[in-house]
Amino acid sequence: MNLFQSQSNEFPARHIGTLSSTKELLAVTGYKRLEELIDRTIPASIRKKDELSVPDAVSEAQLLKELKEISLKNKVFRNYIGQGYYDTITPSVILRNIxxxxxxxxxxxxxxxxxxxxxxxxxxxxxxxxxxxxxxxxxxxxxxxxxxxxxxxxxxxxxxxxxxxxxxxxxxxxxxxxxxxxxxxxxxxxxxxxxxxxxxxxxxxxxxxxxxxxxxxxxxxxxxxxxxxxxxxxxxxxxxxxxxxxxxxxxxxxxxxxxxxxxxxxxxxxxxxxxxxxxxxxxxxxxxxxxxxxxxxxxxxxxxxxxxxxxxxxxxxxxxxxxxxxxxxxxxxxxxxxxxxxxxxxxxxYHGPAGLRNIAKRTALLTRTLAIELGNLGFEVINQNFFDTIHVSTNNVDAVRENALNQQINFYYSENTIGISLDETTTQSDVLDIVSVFAASIGEDTSSVIFDNEASLDNIPSSLTRTSLYLTHPVFNSHRSESQMMRYIKSLENKDLSLNTSMISLGSCTMKLNAATEMIPLSWSHFSRIHPFAPVDQAAGYQQVISELSAFLCNITGLDACSMQPNSGAQGEYAGLLAIRNYHIATGHGHRNVILIPISAHGTNPASAVMAGMKVVVVKALENGYIDVDDFKAKAEQHSANLAGTMITYPSTYGIFEEGVKDICDVVHQHGGQVYLDGANMNAQVGLTSPGLIGADVCHLNLHKTFAIPHGGGGPGMGPICVKSHLAPHLPGHWSLGDGKSAVSAAPYGSASILLISYAYCRMLGASGLKASTEYAILNANYMKARLESAYPILYTSHNGTCAHEFIVDLRPFKTSAGIEAEDIAKRLMDYGFHAPTMSFPVPGTIMIEPTESEDKAELDRFCDALLAIREEIAAVENGTADKTNNVLKNAPHTQFVITADEWQRPYSRQQAAFPLDYVKENKFWPSVGRVNNTVGDRNLICTCEPVSAYEEAVS
CATH class of the missing domain: 3.40.640.10 (Type I PLP-dependent aspartate aminotransferase-like (Major domain))
Known part of the structure; x- marks a missing residue:
């Protein structure tokens, strides 16, 4: 090894947790080589022959260096554009701790x-x-x-x-x-x-x-x-x-x-x-x-x-x-x-009601001062009543724009007016600079502005001045020091299980590693402070990242064009269906409005189709989980004249690479329809096959699944769509880009800042790392399946007995044999320190497990050990050793308050309840509440913080 070489790229090995355990995992699955498992899992007819056209992987240090250079291509001007987007100050305690x-x-x-x-x-x-x-x-x-x-x-x-x-x-x-x-x-x-x-x-x-x-x-x-x-x-x-x-x-x-x-x-x-x-x-x-x-x-x-x-x-x-x-x-x-x-x-x-009001009042006073000073210069301020935004009439917009750009200032321009929106970050010096820009446009010089801190806010009419109280709850009035704030945030974090606690094996949701290096650039000012409607030449760094990532995604999907605008997976579904709809309209087939959707599809699929003006026709599934091809063909024939297309998920929602997928795509095309592929399961495709190879015309990608954007407790997400060339003219557009096309999200590139994460993910893995990630996602799933299938029925597998990157464990038999339901097992897993897999989807009474490529063998084993121990607990109920209604599963999860109570009258030990396996003792995660009553919550809906009296009543 040459120690004088540039930094070695260790990222693939750090991202793929089982890379060093390949032989052990393969031994359990019964395969000698990883290639053999992949060949048995993915049909040969859709296997990708060539390598991905993604640049060679770079090290984490090199990636950060490159991204820093890219970020500096963005120009951080002072933005007074407004239009729903404003500069702000993120309190450091929130930046660091959340x-x-x-x-x-x-x-x-x-x-x-x-x-x-x-x-x-x-x-x-x-x-x-x-x-x-x-x-x-x-x-x-x-x-x-x-x-x-x-x-x-x-x-x-x-x-x-x-x-x-x-x-x-x-x-x-x-x-x-x-x-x-x-x-x-x-x-x-x-x-x-x-x-x-x-x-x-x-x-x-x-x-x-x-x-x-x-x-x-x-x-x-x-x-x-x-x-x-x-x-x-x-x-x-x-x-x-x-x-x-x-x-x-x-x-x-x-x-x-x-x-x-x-x-x-x-x-x-x-x-x-x-x-x-x-x-x-x-x-x-x-x-x-x-x-x-x-x-x-x-x-x-x-x-x-x-x-x-x-x-x-x-x-x-x-x-x-x-x-x-x-x-x-x-x-x-x-x-x-x-x-x-x-x-x-x-x-x-952090700020509380008084602090927020002070920020608002200061912003409004600065805006009032600006309006007065511009009026003194002879400019007409169109709106007399305002908060933080004024529109100024002028017949010399170009001169103001030129002066503003020279001062690195952005306003909002229309034909004869200029919009100026101030915000929390605006200072008195900024106001002076704005006035100077306008003064210079009419050949005048100004060097002073009068700021009256005691001035009344006469720009807000008295009839619309707020008199009612807000944020009176103690939580908004208690945490004034940073110590208090930090501890409050930490106290909430301690109640939540996240990926820094243990694996989250949710099928279809792909909870993989969100590497720290991928996250770091999001806080850099040259990425974080760019307004979405700033001139494109001020966002050259973003444009480079968007362009390169688009090219990566097109190559990965085998499609021709990409839109980064949809800011969630479901929005990607909707945008893809609109592209299909608009294509049919453009080609004189606007009557085509029928979409065939398998019964196993994600629930957002039919919802998105209806929102796109489509009529949903449901296709049956066979006993083995495959799409019923005969039913599909019959319904395609029945609706041939009006067939807009189909929505399929691949691998299927049941975790199977169906061999007949190309035939299904061909049937749709023969009847004049288009194929939409739901990219929720792309983590089993990248580098091995692709939507374009399968026959799709459009595919949305969940960047918060396959491409490592964090789930964030329920968002953010991104759902860009890739399409074949004939659909490219029908991708979303945006007024700020001047393309004359309709939008599906507020900003031209959706949630643009988090594209940096997926860009970094692709750059640090490179073509070989991306492919390896897919292979190990499949290997890890088959390893866990092999460990569990002797204890639990596995619902669906391919004809070769393999699964894709996820598999379904059938828990329905235990309801009959022991009165134990999927929910009981999900809650009991919490006592073992784990989040439950996806529950009762796509099949009620089951769990769907997806380990991803990011977990190491030890963590996969801990999870399997937990499920195998739970199977023994179920057996205890089945054979009568444990009570059918008062057992460790029905009472799960067990909080520390239950475990440490003075009285213990349950027919199992505290040890079994709280520390069922040795590893749990070393790193115990305590659920902060017992099993939650869903019915009470729905019948008595309370969706805001209760008044203090409610807490007092609860105590008494």
Whole structure:
């Protein structure tokens, strides 16, 4: 070994946990060579012959050096563009302890409530913050971005009013003063489902009973603050509902939407401490009147009780409603922006109500000062009432732009006006510089601005000045020192199981290593402080990363073009289906609207299809889990004239590489349809096969699965789509890019900042490492299957007896033999220190295990040992050694309060309950609550922090 060579690239070996254990794993699976296992698993007809065209791998140190150089190609100007995106200051205690902390960013969505109480409490804080500031009683635990939240409000109103198949009120009014990206996205979402969007001035809108609702912005796109009370009453008088886009910081000073009569309030929580990041990820907020609690999209965190009657939090009501309702769903929301919602919630905890108001008041005073000074120079400020944004009329926009760029300043430009939005980071010096830019454009010089700290906020009308209290709960008024804040964050982290605790073996969700080196660049200012609507030449670094990553993904998928815009997997599904729909329209086949979807498909598939204006036809599955090809062919023939395409997942949702997949694609193409491939299981394809090779026309990729973006406790995610060349003209576009195409997300590249993670992942693994990751994901799954199949029935395998990267364990027999259900085993795994695998999907009463390539053999063995020990516990119930209703499984999980109680009257020992295997003693993770009562939580929905009196009553 030459020690004088450049740094060796150890990353593949550090990412692939079982690389050094290959022989031991193969011995258990019965194969001598890894290539033999792969050949038996993946059909020869779809095996990739050539190598990936991804650059050779680089070391972690070299990657960081290269990314630093790329970042410096971005130009960090002072951004006063606004339009829903504002610079902000992330408190260091939040940056270090949440944003950069794997204990927060590697958590999974909190479906297992007992080991998720920390992030559930933080998300409850978020809901409380939103509810308080908007003046509406019900809030969800975040959506994707402001524009898609607007679309969710529109869809919710539409289905709420038009509850039958006969649509009597198809029109939706949108005020002209709404953000442009929001208006564009509303058109995208409205058209496929038959909504007519009508734009106009709310002051003279001709509203009649053909309207089901309206959307207004408060403050408006131009910064103006309007009193919408009369307009809201008008909409209500015709049976419609009103959604109000708004700004959280402004609402500390303004009358909240709920008090004005709005039915829904929404917007972006970005300016509460979340970096710009060239457009995201940013948590959208959404609150509503209680009337909508059964139809509000996304996740609601609710308060319930555990088995001992103690307070416990859980996700309530409509959680993953699309998986239940499938084609009858009104939303396909799956990924949220939980990590960013937690940051925003902690920002409110950190500053408290007084601190937030001071930030808002200072911003408003600086804006007022700027307006006065520009007026003194002779410029007309169009909006008289404003919070942080003014629009200035001028016939010399180009001169102002040139001067501003010379000073490294960005404004928002339109034909004869210039928008200026100030924010938390703006200083008095910044205001002086802005005034100087305008003065220079008319040949004047200015060197002073008068700042009056005691000036009244006469730019906010008294009739719309907030008088109601907000954030009165103790959590927002207690943590003022950094020590308190740090300990509060840590106390919540301690209640949550994340990847820094143990493996999370969720099938279909691919909870792999999120390497620290991949995460580090996200905090760099040259990536974090770029506005999504900044001129493209100021984002050359981002453009390079996006271009290169797009090329990587096209090569990996075997397709021709890529859109990075969809900011979740479900949004990728939707964007892919829109591409298919628009292609058919463009080729004169707009009548094609039938989509064939296997019964085993992800629940978001049929939901996305319906949102894209498609009619879903379900295809049967065979007993072995394969798609019923005869049924598929029959339905393709039956709907041939109207067939738009099919949605398939490959490997299948059952964890199988079906041999007949190319035949299925051929059938669709023969009948004039297009093939959409759900990329949720791409972790079993990369480097070995590809959607293009299989026959797909479009594929979405879950970057938060296959390409290492962290799940963040329920988001962020990214769902870019790759397509064949004939679909490329129908990829999403964005007004800020001037391409004239419709958008599916608020920002042109979705949650652009987290693309850095997947870029780093590809660069550090290189072609051979990417392929090896897939091979070891398959090897690890087959190893675990081999260890478990003597104790548990494995539901589906290929004809050769192998699985892909995941497999399904059938737990249904134990309900008959021992009264033990899948939920009992899921909760008992917590006592062994593990998160349960995916439960009851795609088959009720089962668990689906996906180990990924990132776990080492010791961790795989610990998990297998836990399941084998649980099988012995089930056997004890089966043979009568353990009680059928009062046993270690039915009572799981066991908290430390139960274990250390003075009395112990259970028919098994404390040792068995808490420390069932030796390894548990060395690193015990304690669930903080017992089994949560779902029914109580749904029947008595509480979705905000309870008043202090509630805690006092609980104690008494």
């Amino acid at each position: 944003f950069e902390n794997p204990g927060w960013y590697t958590q999974y969505t909190p479906y297992q409530a007992e080991i998720s109480q920390g992030r559930l409490e933080s998300l409850l804080n978020y809901q409380t913050m939103i509810s308080d500031l908007t003046g509406l009683p019900l809030a969800n635990a975040s959506l994707l971005d402001e524009a898609t939240a607007a679309a969710e409000a529109m869809n919710m109103f539409f289905h709420h009013v038009n509850r039958t198949e006969q649509i009597n009120q198809p029109r939706f009014f949108v005020d002209n003063n709404v953000f442009r990206q929001t208006k564009d996205l509303l058109i995208t979402r409205a058209n496929p489902i038959g909504i007519e969007v009508v734009f106009g001035d709310y002051r003279n809108a001709a509203i009649d009973n053909s309207y089901f609702g309206a959307l207004i912005q408060y403050p408006g796109e131009d910064g103006s603050i309007e009193d919408f009370r009369s307009f809201i009453n008008t909409i209500h008088s015709v049976g419609g509902y009103v959604a109000m886009a708004t700004d959280l910081l402004a609402l500390t000073l303004l009358t909240p939407p709920g008090e004005l009569g709005a039915d829904v309030a929404f917007g972006s929580a970005q300016r509460f401490g979340v970096p710009l990041g060239y457009g995201g990820p940013h948590a959208a907020f959404f609150s509503a009147k209680d009337d909508f609690k059964r139809s509000i999209p996304g996740r609601i965190i609710g308060v319930s009780v555990d088995a001992a009657g103690n307070r416990a939090l859980r996700m309530a009501l409509q959680t993953r409603e699309q998986h239940i309702k499938r084609e009858k769903a009104t939303s396909n929301i799956c990924t949220a922006q939980a990590l960013l919602a937690n940051m925003a919630a902690m920002y409110a905890v």
